[in-house]
Amino acid sequence: MTHLPFIAASYALGVLVPVGFGIAAFLRMGRARRRLAAIDPRAQRGGLA
């Protein structure tokens, strides 16, 4: 039995799970920052961004 598909699937998951969570987190952070900047004048002055 060749093990290559099992190894490839493991590494694909091992990369996709952290990358997926990471990209989702950074997109959400950017969205929250823009919303905050849109309604909070302090955020534009301060160093939140």
Next chain:
Amino acid sequence: MTRKRRRLWILVACGLGLGSATALTLSAFSDSLVFFVSPSDLAKDAPNGRTVRLGGLVEQGTVVRSGGPGKPVATFRVTDGANSVKVTYAGILPDLFREGQGVVTLGTLQSDGTFRASEVLAKHDETYMPKEVAEALKKSGHWNPDAGPPPPASTWNTLAGAKQPGS
């Protein structure tokens, strides 16, 4: 501050209660938490016709493969050092299966004392060793894979496949 301290103590008390309750439960059900029984367990009290998992090492020189292509049959003895049980299995053995390897088999003990397995799983041990190191150890006579588990890693890790010092 006192409220915080009270909450902390309540939490500690709950933790202690939960912890000891879990410990008691686990020790009470310890027998049913084992995944497999050893040949000695099997010899002590035979499970009459019940399906159990039998675990141990495949005894040296007992593996007999027969049966035609597509319908392989294997017989071997599973040992824990003190006792051993003859196992018959019709099916494809896992890749890691070999003499001296740990296995877990699911099946029933027959009246003639053999164990008819419907499933054989290979059990891997916690030793991770590159092929070259295994070869070097075998060549230098430090380890015979047929005779037992590899020597502790501390004896070969520093050498990392290099020449063995004179022993």
Next chain:
Amino acid sequence: MNARSVVGTPQAGRSLHRFANPGQFLRLSGAVLPWLTAGAVALTTLGLVWGLFFAPADWQQGDAVRIMYVHVPAAWLASAGYMALAICSVLSLVWRHPLADLAAVEIGPVGAGFTALCLATGSLWGKPMWGAWWVWDARLTSVLVLFFLYLGHVALVRAFDDPTRGYRAGAILALVGVVNLPIIKFSVDWWNTLHQPASITLTGAPTMALSMLWPLLIAAVGYMLTFAAIVVARTRAAVMERRVRGLLMARAASDGAEAPVVASSGEAAPERAAAERAAFQAAAQESAR
């Protein structure tokens, strides 16, 4: 009413609440996050590439041993993430730490993701090596329980209208689940399991070749930094989202107070309408940028 009072008043002094100031958290985490992310990407890439292409094949398992470089770090992170969740829960229950509440909410899904990764890669290793995708031995079962604990926490903290009650309930569930951590750790020693015992222990020498140990440790540190970076980023987002909600509510309240009393049209609370208007305006502004 300003945003500060909505998102928790900072307190001076030597209490834990020194670190509860959301503005301070945003500044601090904003400074740390780029470094954390860079380290996470660098070490994870190094560890996984080393493990996949350069680490030696095992004398028994062959190349399938490479699955370990994903599986073992994911398994460690599954347990370590739960430990972090439990620490946040203690901070939440005892010290009522507002940032711990948000962090706990954000750790849950990430921990569940890493636990699922651990289970999936373990399955992918078990099929070729053991000969079975799954067995109900103590180790595998206790990790599955950990996965369900994460899922339960994720569901429970979001199940209440009042977020504070969700935080409390989630914290209690998380702390009850802590008993599972030693069970996972010691299951392979206490009972016969198909899963092998630990190769790396604090007390003894590792039973693993150094040429395999190094990529494993690097991948593990990389995954740890990745987990931390994801949780910090999510918590930053949560703090900012909470501030947005607080500002909208404050604006709605002041709008409601200033507006003439014409809100006799049914039950629609003027605050609600104003909040919705403000949110709409904010969204419009955002999309116009």
